[in-house]
């Protein structure tokens with residue numbers, strides 16, 4: 001059996017996308033790790049499966065896995081990429097992506113930008129989850145010069161640290177320490193953020209199960225929410241990541257977070273048998 005895939009990215013946050021709606025093919029944790037090897041496999045920040053929908057109203061179900069094989073509850077950049085694929089397939093400018101965290105409606109504008117309703121920001125300590133009850137506005141932990149992040153769940157956990165200069169933070173050192181902090185029983189995505197203006201935030205990310213990536217859509221959403229909660233930003237802002245910018249809005253009426261940005265396909269291919277053995 002041949003299995004084809006598509007390599008996509010959103011601002012350099014890259015994905016192997018496999019459509020298993022017809023074949024029903026499944027991938028073990030070991031296979032995902034092998035495909036994720038950037039020298040011996042293909043390499044990706046997230047491995048994405050397009051599956052038949054499980055809930056009424058959804059166009060497809062999207063499975064999300066990190067290079068270490070772990071399952072993730074949200075991936076903003078992949079949601080835009082998969083939405084663009086389905087829009088091309090259906091000819092519609094509106095689709096609904098289902099994940100383990102819920103239904104995410106997406107729309108496309110004439111310039112090709114895709115906007116995803118990432119759902120409500122979840123702010124209770126159980127939502128992340130944390131190991132114990134704490135106010136998510138002040139988690140009170142730290143590493144190196146980083147201290148006291150804001151906790152936000154966008155269907156996956158984020159801890160957002162505010163700093164003077166994102167370039168000065170040794171993210172490869174503090175990232176793994178904070179990702180695996182005892183306060184996070186399911187580990188955590190770590191964002192460091194420099195507030196440049198009330199509508200412009202510069203962010204770098206250490207992703208759970210992936211390490212430093214060029215962009216993290218759910219992390220950009222968590223960043224805006226955290227900055228607004230701390231009174232540092234308005235409810236709509238540009239979030240500038242290593243790979244480019246996303247526009248993020250935390251809607252007043254229902255607390256949903258809207259993320260807008262580009263999508264791209266790099267190439268398509270067919271898995272060699274040895275990767276799936």
Ligand SMILES: N[C@@H](CCC[C@H](N)C(=O)O)C(=O)O
Nearest residue numbers: 072075076077156216217218
């Ligand atoms: N790159 C993603 C987030 C991917 C999942 C994350 N590493 C996790 O484990 O929660 C995005 O664009 O949101």
